[in-house]
Structures are given as C-alpha cells and as structure tokens.
Amino acid sequence: xTVNREIHLAARPFGxxxxxxxxxxxxxxxxxxxxxxxxxxxxxxxxxxMRERMHDAESYLPPxxxxxxxxGSAIGEVVASRSDDLPVGATVVHFLxxxxxxxxxxxxATVADLTLAPAEAWLGVMGTTGLTAYTALTxxxxxxxxxxxxxxxxxxxxxxxxxxxxxxxxxxxxxxxAGGTPKAKKLVQDFGYDAAIDYRAGSxxxxxxxxxxxxxxxxVDHVGGDHLVAAIDALRHGxxxxxxxxxxxxxxxEPVPGPSNLFTLAAKDATLRGMLIxxxxxxxxxxxxxxxxxxxxxxxxxxxxxxxGIERAPSAFLDMMRGGNVGKMLVRL
Numbered sequence: 001x002t003v004n005r006e007i008h009l010a011a012r013p014f015g016x017x018x019x020x021x022x023x024x025x026x027x028x029x030x031x032x033x034x035x036x037x038x039x040x041x042x043x044x045x046x047x048x049x050m051r052e053r054m055h056d057a058e059s060y061l062p063p064x065x066x067x068x069x070x071x072g073s074a075i076g077e078v079v080a081s082r083s084d085d086l087p088v089g090a091t092v093v094h095f096l097x098x099x100x101x102x103x104x105x106x107x108x109a110t111v112a113d114l115t116l117a118p119a120e121a122w123l124g125v126m127g128t129t130g131l132t133a134y135t136a137l138t139x140x141x142x143x144x145x146x147x148x149x150x151x152x153x154x155x156x157x158x159x160x161x162x163x164x165x166x167x168x169x170x171x172x173x174x175x176x177x178a179g180g181t182p183k184a185k186k187l188v189q190d191f192g193y194d195a196a197i198d199y200r201a202g203s204x205x206x207x208x209x210x211x212x213x214x215x216x217x218x219x220v221d222h223v224g225g226d227h228l229v230a231a232i233d234a235l236r237h238g239x240x241x242x243x244x245x246x247x248x249x250x251x252x253x254e255p256v257p258g259p260s261n262l263f264t265l266a267a268k269d270a271t272l273r274g275m276l277i278x279x280x281x282x283x284x285x286x287x288x289x290x291x292x293x294x295x296x297x298x299x300x301x302x303x304x305x306x307x308x309g310i311e312r313a314p315s316a317f318l319d320m321m322r323g324g325n326v327g328k329m330l331v332r333l
Contacts, residue, residue: 004029005310006069006099013054016251017321021054022314025069030103032082037092039104041076044097044331045123046317047157048222051250060276070098073127075112075119076333086111093122100310100333116292124328125161125291125302128277132244133162133220134287135280137169140273141218141240145170148212150231152176153222153247154193155183157328162220164192164300171218175211177204177227179323186326190301205230215239224248229259232272241272250321303327 003026010023032038050072053064064070074097078090083106086092092109096102112122124130136158137143149166153159154176166174176187177197184196195211197204204226208216217239219231224246231241249256265272294300305325307316313331320329 002029003027004099004101007310007313008069009054009064009066012056012066013251015253017051017054017318019314019318024311029101032080032103034082035106036103037078037083037086037090037106037109038080039074039076039092039094039096039102039109040079041074041097041100041102041333043076043120043123044074044313044333045072045127046313046320046329046331047072048245048247048250048321050317051321060278071095072097073123074098074102075122076102081106091119093127098310098313116288117295120304120306120328120330120332121295121302123330124157124304125295125300126288129157129328130161130291131280131284131287132158132275132277133165134290135277135283136220136242136244136275137162137165137218139280139283140275141220141242141271143169143171143218146172147217148173148175148215148236149218149220150175150177150208150212150216150234151193151220151222152227152231153245154178154187154191154196155326156222156323157325158222158244159220160191160303160327161300163187166218167192168294168299173212175208175216177223183323183326190303192301199227205233208234218242220244222247224256229261232259232261232264232270235265235268235270237268237270239268239270241270243272243274247321305329307331309333 008023013021075093086106091112094104094109117126149171151162155178173194175195176193179200184198187193187196197207215236216234219241222245225248
C-alpha cells in the first residue's frame, strides 16, 4: 500500500449535514517523524459530538478545518515505528480516525490489551463510551441504592451501557427512552431496562409519568429538549441530572431556548451538572478493570452497528445522528 484514503470536511453544514459536506481524498502515506508510529487503522468511531465540531466555533475541542481530514477515536495496528515505546505489531487506540493510515505521536497512542476485549470494544464499552456511562452514574449524578433512573438515547452507545450499570449500582427501576418500537423492545429484552419510552409514539412527559409514577432520582441526559423538561418535572427531592449531550439541538439553525422549568431544580434541592469526559480520564483504569470482568462473566451486554470501509464513514455518521444505530456505531476499515 502506497496511498492513504481519508475523509475531509468539504463544507460546513447549515442544519442537518449531508454527504455533500464530506469528501473522500486520496493522499500519500504520511512520513514519520522521530517518536511517531504509522498506524493502519482497523476501526474508527463516529460520535454525536463531531457534529458540534463542524461549526466554525471554538469549544472544548477545536473545530474541524475545511479541506482537512476529520479526526476522532480509532484503533489499529502499528505497521512502522520510530518509537522505542511502540513496536511494530502493537494495537493502539488514538485520535486520528477518518483515515486509513495515521502518523501518530507515540505519546498520543494507548496500547489496547486484546486479551481483555476485542479491538472494536476499545472504541466502545472499554473506551470513552463506557467511561462516560460509568462517570455519569458514579461521579456526576451518582446512583444510590433504590433510585429510579432515567436514561435518554438509551439504545445508543452510552445508553446501552448506562442502563445495565445503573442496575449494578443499586437502582430499583431503570427507564430508557429511544425512538421506535424495535429499539424500545430491545432496551427491555437486551439491555436491562425495566421500562422503555418510545419518544416517537407520544408525549415523553406522559409516558414517563406512567413508567415512573412516583418520579425519578437520576437522569442521564443525551438529548435535551422535551426530554430534559420532562425529567426536571419528574425529578424527586435531591435528584441528580448528568448533562452528557443535547443531540436534539445539534442541527438547530436558531438559538435553542432552555427549559422553562429550570428553576424547579431549586425547589427540589436538585442538581444539573454538565460533564466533559476529558476531565475523568483518570478513572479509566478503574472502569476498565470493572468492565473487563463484567464482559468476561457475561453480565454486561454490548452491541455495535458496523459500516464497512472508509467511504462509508460519512453515511455512518449521518445514520448515527438520525438514530440508525443500536449500541456503538463503528466503521471497519
């Protein structure tokens, strides 16, 4: 192989992105500097936060640049090395996805132990996906024995882990929200949820009132919008909300109003706390040890939705943003 293929941002989307916002580009293989390794990527991740990086605005991660490759989590095999720390043949996780080959600084790559979990799991349950669920439910909005827990986007990458984890942490009832009857059924059958809300079938607030007539104690929010409003109304005294994402507003073309019932949190002595997973990377060893054990004994169930080939990465991203995945959406390169 003497060439590389990568996906560039061709144009910044206004509203919902389309395939026209991406371009498949063929480039030369990157040269290695001292301390770098050449990684042949085998899997890459597409995630909701990437939509925010398509805006020309600074955030906790820099915006994607027009005419340049996108980036994000990937895993692959070291095929050339100018680092004493990472030999050829090692499998590493890094942040230069959206391309078939990447020149990665050895210090920015983490060796994945494939005896604990397969390569693709290190982009999902063993990666920031799993860590997000764990952090949300143990540090940001900690679950206590007997709590009633609500998770939105419950059939997605973080949500499928969060429901099972809430149960392990002592929740008495776990409710998930997802779009469509098949997903709602899977939440209960495969991912440990006691009840499922199909947000396409009617009012979120009305369905939540039936699923949790006495209210909820913890809400893991990936959606914002009507889900957040309903959760605040249903929150019991001392309740906790972890704000992980707000996918309902990512394609908005006008400013999105905040919840009209926000001050209700004061009367309930409740908390709504945002979380940035980068601030919790120190918990990775703790999470990996727990997750590896649960995967080994079969008590943690995971699923992935897979698209094949770098050319499918844009459509995989678009499918994921429209809810076309169960569990983690990955591209196999």
